[in-house]
Amino acid sequence: MSVRLSRRFILLQQTFRQKVKIDFKKNKELYLLLIPVLLFYAVFQYGPMFGLTIAFKNYTPARGFMHSPWVGLKHFKNFFSDYYFARILTNTIRISVLTLIFSFPAPIILALLISELKGKRFARTVQTITYLPHFISVVVICGIIVQLTGSSGAITKFLGHFGFPQATMLNNPHLFLPIYIISGIWQTIGWNSIIYLSALTAIDEELYEAATIDGAGRFRQLISITLPCLSGTIVIMLILAVGKMFNVGYEKILLLYNPLTYEVGEVISTYVYRKGLLEFNWSYSAAVGLFNSIVSFVLVYCTNKLSKKISGSSLW
Amino acid sequence: MIKTTPGEKIFNVFNVLVLTALALVILVPLLNVLFASFSDPVLVMKHEGLMLHPYGFTGAAYKAVAKDPNILTGYRNTLFVVVVGTSLNILLTVIGAYVLSRKNVLWNPLITMLIVFTMYFQGGTIPFYLTVRAVGLDGSIWSLIIPTAMNTFNLIVMRTAMASVPDSLSESAMIDGASHTRILFSIMVPLCQATIAVIVLYYAVTNWNAWFNAMIFLRDKKLYPLQLILREILIQDDTTMMTAGAEGDLGMISETIKYATIVVATAPILCIYPLLQRYFVKGVMIGAVKG
Numbered sequence: 001m002s003v004r005l006s007r008r009f010i011l012l013q014q015t016f017r018q019k020v021k022i023d024f025k026k027n028k029e030l031y032l033l034l035i036p037v038l039l040f041y042a043v044f045q046y047g048p049m050f051g052l053t054i055a056f057k058n059y060t061p062a063r064g065f066m067h068s069p070w071v072g073l074k075h076f077k078n079f080f081s082d083y084y085f086a087r088i089l090t091n092t093i094r095i096s097v098l099t100l101i102f103s104f105p106a107p108i109i110l111a112l113l114i115s116e117l118k119g120k121r122f123a124r125t126v127q128t129i130t131y132l133p134h135f136i137s138v139v140v141i142c143g144i145i146v147q148l149t150g151s152s153g154a155i156t157k158f159l160g161h162f163g164f165p166q167a168t169m170l171n172n173p174h175l176f177l178p179i180y181i182i183s184g185i186w187q188t189i190g191w192n193s194i195i196y197l198s199a200l201t202a203i204d205e206e207l208y209e210a211a212t213i214d215g216a217g218r219f220r221q222l223i224s225i226t227l228p229c230l231s232g233t234i235v236i237m238l239i240l241a242v243g244k245m246f247n248v249g250y251e252k253i254l255l256l257y258n259p260l261t262y263e264v265g266e267v268i269s270t271y272v273y274r275k276g277l278l279e280f281n282w283s284y285s286a287a288v289g290l291f292n293s294i295v296s297f298v299l300v301y302c303t304n305k306l307s308k309k310i311s312g313s314s315l316w
Numbered sequence: 317m318i319k320t321t322p323g324e325k326i327f328n329v330f331n332v333l334v335l336t337a338l339a340l341v342i343l344v345p346l347l348n349v350l351f352a353s354f355s356d357p358v359l360v361m362k363h364e365g366l367m368l369h370p371y372g373f374t375g376a377a378y379k380a381v382a383k384d385p386n387i388l389t390g391y392r393n394t395l396f397v398v399v400v401g402t403s404l405n406i407l408l409t410v411i412g413a414y415v416l417s418r419k420n421v422l423w424n425p426l427i428t429m430l431i432v433f434t435m436y437f438q439g440g441t442i443p444f445y446l447t448v449r450a451v452g453l454d455g456s457i458w459s460l461i462i463p464t465a466m467n468t469f470n471l472i473v474m475r476t477a478m479a480s481v482p483d484s485l486s487e488s489a490m491i492d493g494a495s496h497t498r499i500l501f502s503i504m505v506p507l508c509q510a511t512i513a514v515i516v517l518y519y520a521v522t523n524w525n526a527w528f529n530a531m532i533f534l535r536d537k538k539l540y541p542l543q544l545i546l547r548e549i550l551i552q553d554d555t556t557m558m559t560a561g562a563e564g565d566l567g568m569i570s571e572t573i574k575y576a577t578i579v580v581a582t583a584p585i586l587c588i589y590p591l592l593q594r595y596f597v598k599g600v601m602i603g604a605v606k607g
Contacts, residue, residue, distance in 0.1 A: 023422035029496045030415045034427070037412035037466065041431055044463045047447040048439025054446070065450070110338070113331055122332065128590060129339040131597075132346065135585050137525035139543045140578050143550030144349055147574060154348060154366045186342060194597055218324060243436070251528055255551050269441070276442040277532055289440030297437050 055287035068283075075287035084271070092267040095177065095253075096245035102181050104241055106189045108234065111196035112226065116218075127197075130190025142255035145183055146170065176261040180252065192237075199233040200226070235307045243300035246292050268292045344368075353377055353575035360572055376569065377576035387580065390542035393457060397541055398523045401461040405519040406512065408466050413474035414500045419483070435468045445532055459533035460526065460541065467522070470515045477511040478504055514595050524585060542581055549577050 024031065050065075055075055057068040079085060110130065117123040133141065148155045149169035160166050169175045203226065211221050250269035257265035268288060276285030320328075348366045355363075356372030363371060381387055415421070416428055439447070444463070445454075453459040485507075486499050494502070505512065527543035534540060548554045589596075 020422065027418075027421050030418060030421060031423075033411050033496060033500075034415045037408055037415070038427070040408065040465050041434065043451060044444070044447065044465075045434040045438070046430075047450075048443035049437070050439075051443030051447055052439050054443065059446075065446070113335055116327075116331055117335070118328065122335075126335045126339050128593060129343055131593065132586065132589070133342060135521060135589050136582055137527070137543055137546075139525075139527050139546045139550065140582050143546060143574065143578055144345060146551060147349070147571075148345060152361060154363075157364050158366075186345075189338075190342070217321075218327070254528075255547065272441050277445060282442060282446065286440065286442040289442055293437055293440055300436055 052286060052290050054283050055290045057283055059283040059286070061282075071283075075284045076291065078284060079288050079291065084266070087263065088266050088268055088271050091264060092246060092248060094264075095180065095248050095267060098177065098181050099184060099248070100241060100245070103184050103188060104238070106185050107192035108196050108230070110189055111193040111200060112222070114193065114197060115200045127190065130193070132190070133187045134191035136187075138249075138251045138255060141183065141187060142252060145179060145256065149175075149179060170256060171258065171260045173261050173264045176257065176264050180256065180265075184249070184252075195237065196230060196233060199230055203229045235310075239300065239303045239307055242303045243296060245299060246296040349575050349578050353572060353579045355572060357569045357572045360575075377572040378580070380569065380573050381576045381580055386537065386540070386545045386548075387542070387577070389538055390540055390545035393539060394524060394542040396457065397460050397526075398520055401464070401523045402516060402519045404461060404465050405467070405470075405523075406516050409471050409474050409515060409519075410505060410512065411500070412466065412471050413478050414496070414504055416471075417475045417478040418496075431468055431471065448533060454533045455535055457534075457539050460523075460529055464522075464526070464529065467519070470518060474508070474511060474515060477508045481507050510595075510598070514598055517592060517595055521585065546577060546581050550574055 054065060054068065056070060056072060058071050059065070059068045063069075114123050114126060117126075147153055150156065151166060151168045153169075156164070156166060156169055159169075165172075169179060207225050207229075208221055211225060216224065247269060248267050250267065250273065253265050253267060253270050254273065257270070269292060272285045272289045272292070275281045275288065344366055347368070351367040351370045352360050354370040354373055354375065354377075355367065356374055357377075359371040360367075412431075416424055416431075418424065438444075448454055448459055448463050453462060481504060485503055489499050489503055525543060527541065527547060530539075530541050530544045531547070534544070
């Protein structure tokens with residue numbers, strides 16, 4: 001019996017090897033074409049993944065990836081007992097939950113309002129204007145924010161009428177999050193509404209006609225037709241948003257925060273940047289980054305599973 | 317649809333008002349920057365609230381910006397990265413998408429899976445930095461091009477577009493003896509023009525706006541792209557290069573210089589944007605179809 005099995009195995013192996021050979025002969029040109037692409041992914045995507053091993057080592061540039069000594073979970077233990085651990089974890093979760101609550105629904109509401117417009121010209125103008133911020137670089141957006149909220153900035157002066165102190169708003173830990181979230185909505189509301197608008201145009205007109213005949217008002221139609229039809233898109237966008245939760249827009253935070261606002265603005269990804277690239281704690285910051293990547297991955301995986309179960313729409 | 321109830325009428329008016337307000341909220345800060353850049357620095361400092369027109373029209377800030385050598389080299393470096401980087405981006409994306417869209421290729425499913433996996437799990441900032449350094453790209457302008465040579469999302473979108481081209485076209489070319497390279501550039505590329513245009517635009521905007529990699533990889537200021545120069549001027553408040561030769565109150569003109577820099581760096585993109593808007597929007601839709 002075992003002889004027969006192993007024989008079958010050899011046969012299978014041979015056929016597989018033959019298959020590989022035949023395939024390579026047939027598709028040689030395709031594989032040759034793919035070499036630069038494979039090289040890119042091997043070096044710049046899988047290279048860093050392999051480089052994550054330094055999270056379990058004491059990496060020094062002199063010894064390199066391979067020859068630095070293993071230290072097991074030391075850096076993770078240090079991170080979990082880090083004085084700042086609780087702070088950056090809370091900040092990360094707070095910022096991403098606030099973003100989900102405020103920035104996520106805004107484009108959906110905008111899309112619904114635009115789709116209710118009668119004048120097509122006006123609708124197009126609103127779209128063009130609200131898409132604008134998407135094309136402005138983070139650096140410039142943060143530059144504008146810094147200008148407008150500086151000690152003599154227009155917004156600071158305006159809020160002065162309501163008794164706000166005339167000082168640089170970004171130095172105030174209480175104002176950092178509102179500025180971050182509101183400017184985030186300003187940046188994304190238009191562009192993110194496109195996907196919902198296209199989903200809205202895909203809804204069958206007959207549904208609305210039938211509802212009108214049955215005497216359903218516009219609000220009733222919104223609840224019973226529009227929202228159910230949008231739910232698939234909303235769920236997909238929600239999965240994507242949750243997956244990005246732990247990669248909160250660190251570019252914007254890096255540009256906006258300063259030591260006075262670290263207590264509310266420091267998140268995991270900015271901490272990785274400061275510890276690693278400014279203080280050269282390579283292994284420690286790689287460990288923090290790995291923690292971040294794993295949590296992100298688990299989040300996407302779980303939300304995806306959940307949505308598959310509940311609504312049947314999923315990413316994979 | 318037949319008759320509008322009073323409730324609906326009120327809603328329609330309210331809707332137009334809300335959307336007008338939103339458009340203003342988005343537009344006014346941008347216009348404020350534009351108007352302030354043309355205004356007299358002294359009046360800008362004194363001004364209360366947002367500016368709805370220039371105060372004391374002057375081009376002094378722009379003259380100061382034009383004199384700054386850093387802005388000029390920044391512009392040049394950014395143009396290089398946008399032109400060379402985007403060309404490489406689209407070349408690799410088109411090739412990768414073509415190969416991965418072919419059927420009956422043994423290793424394609426596995427390779428696709430490995431590539432898609434990188435969308436959900438990455439090594440992170442530090443290992444990425446160390447990898448680029450190990451390859452020897454740090455300190456070179458190529459560090460802004462090669463490590464970001466491909467974007468997986470764009471690759472998948474491109475692959476979907478190529479997979480939807482009927483097989484019969486490439487098969488008949490195959491029978492006529494055309495190579496894959498030939499099929500790719502003479503059949504696929506012309507047929508997928510619309511998608512390619514969208515993806516080129518995406519890559520170009522990303523390259524124009526990128527700054528983080530430049531900040532961590534470059535040390536020589538002569539190689540800095542525009543965005544990194546902007547960061548020094550706008551965020552780190554360094555206008556010494558430009559106020560050096562300016563007459564009048566230095567502290568005051570440095571404010572309008574910042575506004576002028578923003579305009580100079582953003583105008584190119586915002587000017588071409590309305591012309592290309594429909595392509596960009598189409599891109600979002602293509603991505604959505606893939607879901």
